[in-house]
Amino acid sequence: MKIAFDGKRFFNNSSGLGNYSRDLVRILATYYPENKFVLFNKNKSEKGTDILKLPNVSFVETSKGNFSRQLLMGKDAQQIDADIFHGLSGELPLKWNDKPIKKVVTIHDLIFLRFPKYYSFLDRKIYFWKFKKAAEQADLIIAISEQTKRDIIQFLKVPESKIKVIYQGCHQAFKEDQTEEFLSSVKEKHNLPVRFILNVGTIEERKNLLSIVKAINGTEIPLVVIGKKTKYFKKVQKYLAKNKLVDQVQFLENVSMEELAAIYKLADIFIYPSIFEGFGIPVIEALFSKTAVITSNLSCLPEAGGENSVYINPHNFEDVKAKILFLWNNKSERNRRAEKGFEFVQKFNDENIASQIMSVYRSLL
Structure with a gap:
């Protein structure tokens, strides 16, 4: 099995979503060495270099261009014959070709909807659109808690059958x-x-x-x-x-x-x-x-x-x-x-x- 990941948070975030991304790739690669795990991003960073040394983890530079993460990353994953694309931070690429690929997205929270006062009007609109679009595209949504699952059902109007709760671990x-x-x-x-x-x-x-x-x-x-x-x-x-x-x-x-x-x-x-x-x-x-x-x-x-x-x-x-x-x-x-x-x-x-x-x-x- 070949699994492609959106590597933006893996390489760019020091805590939170970055830790989740790095830990998830690390444990999957460690416990399931027979599979291949491919990280897509515009560039690498020092973060996660130890994980990239694992023999079944690799990096692919996303095609260049404006909005390449949204418009090209999905097709790039299909180009390498990935079986699954996993968006690790509530987003999925917007464009795909006809090659079969299953789509999974992890949604961590919908705090911007529960506590809108902490976010600007524009940020709330952008986040909602991205999360809603990803939830619609995904074959399956991973919620990191029962609380997040309830929020996805309430705010994004997603059927419960499409959501699986899988808790996070830690470093x-x-x-x-x-x-x-x-x-x-x-x-x-x-x-x-x-x-x-x-x-x-x-x-x-x-x-x-x-x-x-x-x-x-x-x-x-x-x-x-x-x-x-x-x-x-x-x-x-x-x-x-x-x-x-x-x-x-x-x-x-x-x-x-x-x-x-x-x-x-x-x-x-x-x-x-x-x-x-x-x-x-x-x-x-x-x-x-x-x-x-x-x-x-x-x-x-x-x-x-x-x-x-x-x-x-x-x-x-x-x-x-x-x-x-x-x-x-x-x-x-x-x-x-x-x-x-x-x-x-x-x-x-x-x-x-x-x-x-x-x-x-x-x-x-």
Whole structure:
């Protein structure tokens, strides 16, 4: 079987959709070496070079021209006799020839429809058109959570029978045992507190960092935050300064994947009070790291967190504070939930996800 992928996110995105694309190609190529996996894009980058070294993974440069991704990539995939084309980020090429090829698209979320205030009018219109068109063209849609599946049915008017839920996993780094020496070196390099709670994710309104900051006000609990800053950061910064919390909250940048995995392990608690997610990979990363999780009781986050994570109302910082203090002051409870969470998260391991994706491909052929 030969599977072609839209490689734009694989090569161009450092996190999110890029991680999903690289992980999916890596695990498929590893567990199903008898198949060929071909990435299409205008150019390669440093991202994913280790995956391109696998003997059954190759790169094809898309035909040149304006809108080549939309107009030529599909035909290029047909030209190499690909059996399946998989759009990894909610899009499919618009043009195809008569050669038979099955089309799969992964839709991660429809946040631009659920929370339109975070997007411009033009972006919303473009995204909706692209996603709607891809959903119509696809022989099968992969939704990364039950929440996303419900949204696809509601907003894109797609029949349920056309959608398969296959959860995401996370980067291999979070599943590896790191040495005490490496953990100590990361702690020293980033000058981390002896104990701390951790938040990972883009610093934007939807991720709701301000609720955590308000929750630790009046405590001495250190917070470490890792994520790209947006204009919302200024709002958080203003609250920190006003409430003399600047020294209690540490923002880290330029953290490698291996260092990030170590920091998850070093944290006492991982907290993720997001208002809405397509899935919530940081929750999975924390569970694989054997770190107790506090997350929102909204959208898909209970799907990612399982029954042994602690759930909060993200709009109520008093609830957030109570749950933080509950775990912070109870080591045995943290350990119990971390162990149970680690058992639960095995459903998101590489082999399970690769098997489900391959079953989808085979069902189409």
